[in-house]
Amino acid sequence: xxxxxxxxxxxxxxxxxxxxxxxxxxxxxxxxxxxxxxxxxxxxxxxxxxxxxxxxxxxxxxxxxxxxxxxxxxxxxxxxxxxxxxxxxxxxxxxxxxxxxxxxxxxxxxxxxxxxxxxxxxxxxxxxxxxxxxxxxxxxxxxxxxxxxxxxxxxxxxxxxxxxxxxxxxxxxxxxxxxxx
Amino acid sequence: xxxxxxxxxxxxxxxxxxxxxxxxxxxxxxxxxxxxxxxxxxxxxxxxxxxxxxxxxxxxxxxxxxxxxxxxxxxxxxxxxxxxxxxxxxxxxxxxxxxxxx
Amino acid sequence: xxxxxxxxxxxxxxxxxxxxxxxxxxxxxxxxxxxxxxxxxxxxxxxxxxxxxxxxxxxxxxxxxxxxxxxxxxxxxxxxxxxxxxxxxxxxxxxxxxxxxxxxxxxxxxxxxxxxxxxxxxxxxxxxxxxxxxxxxxxxxxxxxxxxxxxxxxxxxxxxxxxxxxxxxxxxxxxxxxxxxxxxxxxxxxxxxxxxxxxxxxxxxxxxxxxxxxxxxxxxxxxxxxxxxxxxxxxxxxxxxxxxxxxxxxxxxxxxxxxxxxxxxxxxxxxxxxxxxxxxxxxxxxxxxxxxxxxxxxxxxxxxxxxxxxxxxxxxxxxxxxxxxxxxxxxxxxxxxxxxxxxxxxxxxxxxxxxxxxxxxxxxxxxxxxxxxxxxxxxxxxxxxxxxxxxxxxxxxxxxxx
Numbered sequence: 253x254x255x256x257x258x259x260x261x262x263x264x265x266x267x268x269x270x271x272x273x274x275x276x277x278x279x280x281x282x283x284x285x286x287x288x289x290x291x292x293x294x295x296x297x298x299x300x301x302x303x304x305x306x307x308x309x310x311x312x313x314x315x316x317x318x319x320x321x322x323x324x325x326x327x328x329x330x331x332x333x334x335x336x337x338x339x340x341x342x343x344x345x346x347x348x349x350x351x352x353x354x355x356x357x358x359x360x361x362x363x364x365x366x367x368x369x370x371x372x373x374x375x376x377x378x379x380x381x382x383x384x385x386x387x388x389x390x391x392x393x394x395x396x397x398x399x400x401x402x403x404x405x406x407x408x409x410x411x412x413x414x415x416x417x418x419x420x421x422x423x424x425x426x427x428x429x430x431x432x433x
Numbered sequence: 434x435x436x437x438x439x440x441x442x443x444x445x446x447x448x449x450x451x452x453x454x455x456x457x458x459x460x461x462x463x464x465x466x467x468x469x470x471x472x473x474x475x476x477x478x479x480x481x482x483x484x485x486x487x488x489x490x491x492x493x494x495x496x497x498x499x500x501x502x503x504x505x506x507x508x509x510x511x512x513x514x515x516x517x518x519x520x521x522x523x524x525x526x527x528x529x530x531x532x533x534x535x
Numbered sequence: 536x537x538x539x540x541x542x543x544x545x546x547x548x549x550x551x552x553x554x555x556x557x558x559x560x561x562x563x564x565x566x567x568x569x570x571x572x573x574x575x576x577x578x579x580x581x582x583x584x585x586x587x588x589x590x591x592x593x594x595x596x597x598x599x600x601x602x603x604x605x606x607x608x609x610x611x612x613x614x615x616x617x618x619x620x621x622x623x624x625x626x627x628x629x630x631x632x633x634x635x636x637x638x639x640x641x642x643x644x645x646x647x648x649x650x651x652x653x654x655x656x657x658x659x660x661x662x663x664x665x666x667x668x669x670x671x672x673x674x675x676x677x678x679x680x681x682x683x684x685x686x687x688x689x690x691x692x693x694x695x696x697x698x699x700x701x702x703x704x705x706x707x708x709x710x711x712x713x714x715x716x717x718x719x720x721x722x723x724x725x726x727x728x729x730x731x732x733x734x735x736x737x738x739x740x741x742x743x744x745x746x747x748x749x750x751x752x753x754x755x756x757x758x759x760x761x762x763x764x765x766x767x768x769x770x771x772x773x774x775x776x777x778x779x780x781x782x783x784x785x786x787x788x789x790x791x792x793x794x795x796x797x798x799x800x801x802x803x804x805x806x807x808x809x810x811x812x813x814x815x816x817x818x819x820x821x822x823x824x825x826x827x828x829x830x831x832x833x834x835x836x837x838x839x840x841x842x843x844x845x846x847x848x849x850x851x852x853x854x855x856x857x858x859x860x861x862x863x864x865x866x867x868x869x870x871x872x873x874x875x876x877x878x879x880x881x882x883x884x885x886x887x888x889x890x891x892x893x894x895x896x897x898x899x900x901x902x903x904x905x906x907x908x909x910x911x912x913x914x915x916x917x918x919x920x921x922x923x924x925x926x927x928x929x930x931x932x933x934x935x936x937x
Contacts, residue, residue, distance in 0.1 A: 253562070254562070254566070255434055255435065256434075259439065263439070266443065266447065267446055267447065267450070270447055270450040270451065270470050271450060273454065273466050273467075274450055274451070274457070274458065274463070274466070274467055274470070279462060280634075281634070281637075282463060282466055283466065284637060284686065286470065287682060289447070289470055289473060290473060293476065293477055296440070296443075296477060296480075297477075297480055300440075300480050300481060300483075300484040301484060301488075302480050302484065302497070303666075303667060303668050304494070304668050305494060305497050305498070305501075307668045307671040307674075307675045308498070308501060308671065309476070310675035310678055310679070311671060311674050311675045311678055312504070312505055313473075313501075313504070314678045314679070314682060315674070315675065315677070315678030315681065315711070316505060316508070316678075316708075317469065317504065317505060317508040318682070319682075319685070319704060319708060320508050320509065320512050321462060321465065321469075321508070321512065322685060322704070323512070323704075324512040324515050324516060325462055326697075326701060327516050327519070328462065328516060328519040328525045339457045339458060339459060340457060340458070340527070341528075342457070343456075343457040345456070346452075346453050346456035346457035347457070349452065349453075349456060350449045350450065350452050350453035350456070351449070353448070353449045354445055354446055354449035357445035357448070357449070358442065361438060361441055361442065361445065366437065375488060376484070376488045376489070377489060379667075381667055381668060381728070383491070384494055384495075387491045387495070388491075393491065394491065397495060397499055398495075401498070401499050401502035402502075404502065404503065404506050405502055405505065405506050407506075408506030408509045408510050409509065411509075411510050411513070412509040412510050412513035413513075415514055415516075415517050416513035416516045416517055
């Protein structure tokens with residue numbers, strides 16, 4: 253009962269703020285709405301008893317990715333400039349495609365017998381986080397995906413520093429579409 | 434508890450909203466926000482399936498952890514690219530950057 | 536009464552029996568108990584802040600050769616209450632062009648981010664939080680305070696507020712890296728992420744195991760709170776007051792109370808991670824005594840924070856970032872690696888041999904670090920811009936009359 257109430261509350265919050273995030277003209281508002289979506293997701297993880305993932309979600313998404321987006325936003329903005337139109341010219345097609353996607357997914361789900369499934373007897377073990385930690389680094393477990401993810405992160409770190417490095421002489425500004433027209 | 438389907442419905446709607454953001458937005462960072470929403474929908478699906486189908490196994494959570502790592506890597510590189518693009522073109526509007534168009 | 540001292544859970548059981556006696560359903564009773572617990576956890580620390588404000592003003596005053604507050608009440612003890620009354624009566628200003636929703640939410644979130652730390656803290660044996668992912672939870676709560684500061688800076692529609700917020704966020708994100716690395720050490724030594732288990736594992740306090748780690752954790756925590764010498768987020772002389780420049784009245788007081796509480800909370804956290812938490816003579820049999828011990832230890836660390844505030848000047852922003860990225864992060868990384876390797880060899884020997892082995896490793900590492908820094912400083916001396924100039928020149932004495 254309480255679980256269902258919290259679920260509905262956070263699901264509605266997530267969907268509403270997701271809508272704000274993709275429609276708001278003010279991009280800082282959009283990022284804050286995104287933070288709410290991420291937070292709602294963490295709440296759902298707690299309802300799903302994935303405590304480690306819930307906390308990791310808050311640390312990585314809110315603590316790192318949202319902050320990065322904010323910094324990128326502040327660095328790619330002319331001071332005092334308005335944000336400009338929110339959507340491009342093809343937005344009706346985008347609405348159509350998104351609606352089609354949602355409708356298709358929901359239709360598939362209606363036909364699927366597992367959707368009404370409740371939690372079975374198998375519960376999450378009490379020391380699941382500890383077992384997960386062991387599984388992540390054991391050769392019989394998931395050490396390969398773990399290491400691949402680490403290498404990916406390292407590569408991304410070096411790549412990001414290289415791409416954003418401001419040391420070289422920049423040849424721009426290159427022409428944009430407005431210049432051509 | 435609530436049935437598995439509820440989580441899947443929320444995830445599907447989130448995914449669709451995120452897809453709309455990716456398709457319709459002009460500003461590259463706004464597109465990125467849509468992308469993150471889609472990532473989260475996938476993450477929610479992975480965790481929900483883990484909890485309802487195999488709560489004693491590790492596949493679902495490891496999948497989610499890898500998604501988190503990929504999202505972090507993608508955010509770092511993507512936003513660095515945006516900053517580099519802004520430095521060269523003076524804008525991050527996806528519609529404006531047409532240098533490669535024939 | 537004796538029963539309560541031995542096992543504080545009887546209080547909860549008594550309350551539960553009381554509520555059930557009123558004819559409430561078990562679920563509602565549970566909900567009510569949770570709400571009451573949350574209320575107590577949120578209100579207690581906030582009330583304690585009133586005392587902290589007086590204490591800090593008094594101590595800083597003494598350090599600066601002043602008396603500090605001494606007019607309202609005995610020893611000026613009621614001064615914070617007078618301050619709050621004054622702040623309540625102040626006009627609540629919302630600047631033009633402000634993002635109202637975010638402007639309102641920011642002070643609340645900034646206090647909430649600090650209060651969120653409390654459920655994870657073990658106050659005594661069996662009292663307080665026992666989260667299985669406690670250490671990560673602390674870091675996650677820090678992420679929320681970071682968001683709050685950005686929201687305050689952005690929504691104020693003020694150049695200085697935004698500048699202050701962005702440099703604050705840069706500082707907090709930079710110091711999060713060594714903080715996480717150094718938190719790994721208690722986790723590694725105790726083999727658990729639950730703070731309760733970390734405290735239970737400290738038969739020998741972890742400051743004996745890893746004094747270097749304790750020092751790094753303390754420095755990083757001070758930076759996370761934004762206390763002097765890391766108070767770049769306020770920096771009155773540069774950006775006026777940083778992110779809360781536009782806030783007035785109670786909203787400003789919320790930021791202020793949040794900062795004071797955070798300073799005390801890092802004292803408590805340092806005590807939990809490195810000073811044995813609630814452990815002390817008799818704390819196992821009388822868990823309530825544990826709260827007192829934890830409070831005393833936390834207060835001691837808090838006093839050092841205040842002491843730092845009264846002693847150090849503010850660090851420059853590039854030095855602040857360099858200090859985190861080029862000094863603390865590599866040092867913390869090296870410390871974690873070396874201690875992990877050493878721990879593999881000594882994990883089976885009792886508490887004291889293990890502690891001594893780690894202590895030696897820590898001291899060697901500290902010595903090597905100091906040596907490297909000294910060599911580096913000798914090799915790249917700071918360019919001298921001008922001769923040192925005395926701040927106050929002695930006045931030429933008039934020739935004594937003859």
